[in-house]
Amino acid sequence: MNIKKIAEMAGVSVSTVSKIMNNYPDVSEKTKQRVMEIIEQTGYSPSNSAKTLATKKSSLIGVIFAGELNVDFTHPFFLAVLNAFKKQMGVLGYDLIFFSNEKFLSGGDYYSRCVHFHVDGCVIISGEHMEPAIQELDMSSIPCIGVDLELKGKKSGYVTSDNYQISSKVVEHFYLLGYRELGFIGSTANSDISNQREAGYVKAIEGFGMNINENWFVHGDDFFEPSGYDAMQKLIQSGPLPKAIFAASDLLALGAIRALKEHGLRIPEDIAMIGCDDIEACKYTTPTLTTIRQNKERLGILAAHMLYDMINNQSEGGSFVVEPALIVRESCGSHLHDQG
Template sequence: MNIKKIAEMAGVSVSTVSKIMNNYSDVSEKTKKRVMEIIEQTGYSPSNSAKTLATKKSNLIGVIFAGELNVEFTHPFFVEVLNSFKKQMGVLGYDLIFFSNEKFISSGDYYSRCLHFNVDGCVIISGQKMEPAIRDLDMSSIPCIGVDLELTGKKSGYVMSDNFQIASKVVEHFYLLGHRELGFIGSTADSDISNLREAGFVKAIESFGLTLNRKWFVHGDDFFESSGYAAMRQLLENGSRPKAVFAASDLLALGAIRALKEQGLRIPEDVAIIGCDDIEACKYTSPTLTTIRQNKERLGVLAAHMLFDLINNQSDGGSFVVEPALIVRESCGSRLTG
């Protein structure tokens, strides 16, 4: 007897039984009573280790910040996604264990380390310059979910925002404001997410029949503020400048704004800016930042449920693409039409 069989007998989900066993309040008294009666009738008595879905499981989920250039715990976008993921996995009865990939670690073999700690599955947060060990883990028998990282293994899946739709919303908004000369600030050439957003931006520009000027496409070393600052300085040194710029992250956009201000340029009168992520700081910058909101809570919850299903053989993986939303603030000015 285990928690999964209890759930089947009660006609409820495994997560509902887990909530009842862990005294969560958001379950009806009627459901609690039915489940507790079945537990009593079957003589099921969960020990400390038996709160898992099967006796061989550890109830541990590995968390990996992938890539030689990985995001930090302070990264505002991924922190919110991870918080949402952590809460949902907690409801499902799991704890998280974080794996280091610092250079002093003698082995980058994530698969062996996952086996050592007996994790039930892993969530992998996208970074840049991906280590081969990430792909080895993806192709292993350990269930994995990527966040902003396409995984293709038989026990893997991934969640991300629709990056082409992100770029399309940006170009449409610029177009409605009357901007025809558009630039782009991205991360390094080996960043999959930056490349997807850039490709979507180019496609949207072409679909509106606008002229594409590659001189106004510049790249930083990462997605952070300092890279956005350096990239905008580089763009301004080209001589001519675009009327509007899409930055592949909010932090890049904030760095770009700082560089523009240093040159005495006004935002949005001289150059309009749109970022991506909708981090909290966007509301408090001067000017406040127009951005594309990624649904961070939904990404985290989806990642948790997908990983849970993979662990319990209720899914063969797959992917979820979450719809973004345009958040209009001051860095683009007002619409001319619509």
């Protein structure tokens, strides 16, 4: 039994049955009662596949954590964005389906899986070392929205924070506190996000007329805490240290602080530290972490509305850049640094 047979038995169109199952008001009570009686008599259980047949839409959104080194539910920033996205898509009438990326790293195809599950659109969460299947999906007819990932397809869009402004705010804060010897801890050299933040950092430092010491610019393998720890260890072993460091993520900053403490260095007395993301842990570390807040809820809600508009042909994609904000805490506070 399926929706088509129900429609034939009731002598109505498939779309009428679909409207009744979805509680649309523009169906007469007599027709609604006849269809519901047939559904009850046959024991038919309306399913998502029936809805797809009737409307050509499944109300399913695919969720993809992209990249060989992908972020996932353990990453507090992207988890917060995804939670906001999920809630807003729920309000708009959609459910989420999660794709494992393991099979696609060896040459699989996201597009065919999306077609198989009849997804109406996809949200793609940025990772590192993008698999070719992501680009193929981006260029397909399936609407896609990227989070911190620039998509260029005709039916694609993306939301991100202004990474150059993030770095500019960090350098301005360091400068006003009297710090002139600045370092940087980034993710892998293949990370677009890290590279943008580093490029913005360099440009802002030069804009204030300060010198750049390339020995104080180090990189980890990803945005997580162990990479920050290892990068800071390398910096400590390389010689004299900068007076202040910008880490491209809060987790990198927390790893760096752990390494500094192991060597008996104080934050911010010996080295000031600023992170990026404003994850919840920043409020509870010792010292609490000064950081750049990315508006995670706004990013998630914007991504949901932009994808919804693309699915419903109200938009052809585009991009939206969310303005960041400096959150001052103990690791790089509001008091002028004593250069002496």
